[in-house]
Amino acid sequence: MLRFGTLALAAATALLSGGLAAVEGSIAGASLAGASAVLALCALLSRDGKRPPAVEALLEKAAEQVETGRKLVIYERETGLFAHWYVTLRGQEECDRAGRYKRPLAIVVIEPTPQSDAWAVKEYVANWLAKHMRAADVAGYLGNGRCVAVLPETDAEAASIVIGRLQADVGDTDVACSVFPHDGTTFDQLYEAAAARIRGVAARVA
């Protein structure tokens, strides 16, 4: 009886959180919570550890959905670029690798200009990055319209070509870059250097 009550409570909680997540517009949250609810309900339907084939199939599908939901967490859901935590993790990995093997690395920070329609520009920038980045590049969205791209095997000259193309295609953006090891040897240092340049560009325009 106690087991039944606990499972029922777990199912109800998962369903409720799934509903709330769906209302708030979080697909991954709703998917995860919904799938968790299915898992809990399937456990309820089990008798003596044996499950009917239909329940077994449902259970398998729910587990698959949970797995899919987990994988989506590396993305920022609005832009489709990588999430802040992931781009920071990869950025630091790339800095360590560039230092170890003496390879070039550049970081590009992109922000809509203060005069522009920030939401529209953010959309264009995200589209452009998704379309033009190479397989080894890591582009993420940091919030407030600001994107960052980690470009391995890219020196200052090559980064300036990327920036030129971006500004020609998108426009209305302030873009700055920093290069390893000249501007810093960690992701934080490189990001700070590029962000300071962005602030400098914005101040000059103002």
Place this chain on the structure above:
Amino acid sequence: MPISPFRKRGTEPETASGDVEEQTAAGGPERVILSRGLYAEWYVMRRLNEELERARRYERPLAVMLAEPMVIAGRPASAEALAAGATAAQASARGSDLIGWIAHDRILIIMPETDAVEASVATRRWRDEMWRRSQHAGGLKWRIAALEDASTYADPAQCVEAARERVLREAA
């Protein structure tokens, strides 16, 4: 660059709480890409794909190593023995190596900027380390082989398959 299915959704402004909510649902951000102390299979295969493309594009050396537990009399390796293998793998890795689980009990090590000579040195080192550690954790033995020139393989699955064949050949 790979893009998420979220991209197809509407254009309403994002909220920071949305990310936190998703991450909390998964039990914290880093846990999503980890499994039993190493990278999860989906993530390590994804990274292998990136590394293959990168090695080809910039003509850089890339080696892949596969460690496979020796199953005795059909008995699967214990969780403790696998954990000891994972710890040994981590202890032997360089900062830029990527280590993850493949097919539950095999360990895949992606070694960027590693040529054939370095790969053979690394294989010896890994073999010794995993042998040393496994003696204290159920005596699980690992078969290890490295695949140099990994970038010559078309996709990650072929690359892993070739590494597996190398492991079996060396064991024979």
